[in-house]
Amino acid sequence: MTDGEEIIRIEGLKAFYATPRGLLKAVNDVSFSINKGESVGIFGESGAGKSSIALAIMGVFNKQAKMFVAARGNEEMKRLWTLKEKAMKKGLTSEEIGEELPGVEGHIWFKGQDLLALDEKEYRKIRGNEITYVPQASRSSMNPYTEIDLQTAEALWAHDEDNILWEREVIRRVLTVLDLVEIADVDIRRKMKPSDFSMGEDQRILIAMALIMNPVLMIADEPTTAVDVGVQQRVMDAIQIVRDKLDISLLLISNDQGLIAQTTDKVGVMSAGYMMEFGKTLTIMKRPGHPFTRAFIMSNPPMHLIRKIREKGLKIRGIPGKVPDMVDLPSGCPFHPRCEYAIDRCREELPEYREVEEEHWVRCHRFEVLPEFEL
Numbered sequence: 001m002t003d004g005e006e007i008i009r010i011e012g013l014k015a016f017y018a019t020p021r022g023l024l025k026a027v028n029d030v031s032f033s034i035n036k037g038e039s040v041g042i043f044g045e046s047g048a049g050k051s052s053i054a055l056a057i058m059g060v061f062n063k064q065a066k067m068f069v070a071a072r073g074n075e076e077m078k079r080l081w082t083l084k085e086k087a088m089k090k091g092l093t094s095e096e097i098g099e100e101l102p103g104v105e106g107h108i109w110f111k112g113q114d115l116l117a118l119d120e121k122e123y124r125k126i127r128g129n130e131i132t133y134v135p136q137a138s139r140s141s142m143n144p145y146t147e148i149d150l151q152t153a154e155a156l157w158a159h160d161e162d163n164i165l166w167e168r169e170v171i172r173r174v175l176t177v178l179d180l181v182e183i184a185d186v187d188i189r190r191k192m193k194p195s196d197f198s199m200g201e202d203q204r205i206l207i208a209m210a211l212i213m214n215p216v217l218m219i220a221d222e223p224t225t226a227v228d229v230g231v232q233q234r235v236m237d238a239i240q241i242v243r244d245k246l247d248i249s250l251l252l253i254s255n256d257q258g259l260i261a262q263t264t265d266k267v268g269v270m271s272a273g274y275m276m277e278f279g280k281t282l283t284i285m286k287r288p289g290h291p292f293t294r295a296f297i298m299s300n301p302p303m304h305l306i307r308k309i310r311e312k313g314l315k316i317r318g319i320p321g322k323v324p325d326m327v328d329l330p331s332g333c334p335f336h337p338r339c340e341y342a343i344d345r346c347r348e349e350l351p352e353y354r355e356v357e358e359e360h361w362v363r364c365h366r367f368e369v370l371p372e373f374e375l
């Protein structure tokens, strides 16, 4: 369900960590947008920068990246962050300073304003309210001592600055969202604690918590990773219900290609901090254009593609070679040491991220001359 109105536009996003070995470019020149009611997925190798995009949108990347540096960083890492803070105060970019800096840069346009230009006080009005985040179900993602109805209501109370919400209204909204994600017998079980629920139910309760504010955009990072294979489908179904029944936009970060195929309209594919390909999920899953996407899907295909792959006589196999070192990326295209189609140009020149057909973006020099590939 999408009516074409753009909700969020990420433009030239960079998110770098300062590490003892140098800058780790977790997100590098990433651009994409999400329309109203649209569900966009991001998949790609572990460590490719997917979660860093979520942290940047939530406005917490700099804080998290700095935390380690303040406690255990070396002099150089601290110098870079001091420089970054000065640059931010003056509204200057790395380019204007003449040195690559850690932290976030670029633009995140949301309702006509650039989130990256907001101060913390302004961000707090958006974070957890208009844009919400679903963490992975784990011991630390919920309060083990508090009943789930109170935890689910927490964001409502927190944003009710004028104290105008009636308790009855809060309970009604809590029951509505818990019911939506199909927690059975909510009217009785709402008084139970997280440990009384299965991990799959906890994950769905976390989704309910992210929905209670009626957000414009909900971001879920690996929502099916922490739960058992047996209950993954229930979590997927809950996301599917959210997508069908509510008019919100979703950003789903996941290596679960089944989840991506089932619940997203568009998908971006990441490797080494770069968005290698972005387009309609149906296109990307059926006719992946980028050599990395092809190799990645073939390394861990979703169930529904396995039969097709066998019928076509193709082999399921891991991507040969090593995942690139994010502090010391290969020259040119970061995929070139592992790409079977690489030519000299690929070793020398970073490919541009370009729109090769309507709503289909690819970062590859050789897209037009690659052999046909269809699943």
Ligand SMILES: Nc1ncnc2c1ncn2[C@@H]1O[C@H](COP(=O)(O)OP(=O)(O)O)[C@@H](O)[C@H]1O
Pocket: 017, 018, 019, 024, 026, 044, 045, 046, 047, 048, 049, 050, 051, 052, 053, 064, 065, 068, 326
């Ligand atoms: N706090 C941190 N400090 C330094 N490097 C980090 C930190 N958090 C993540 N990284 C590194 O940043 C890269 C991207 O991480 P992440 O965004 O979590 O990737 P993904 O979600 O795709 O697995 C990885 O190489 C990871 O090791």
Ligand code: SF4
Pocket: 290, 291, 292, 333, 334, 335, 336, 339, 340, 341, 342, 343, 346, 351, 363, 364, 365, 366, 367
């Ligand atoms: S630019 Fe070259 S190395 Fe990179 S994916 Fe395309 S063909 Fe492969």
Ligand SMILES: [Mg+2]
Pocket: 050, 051, 052, 221
């Ligand atoms: Mg991650």
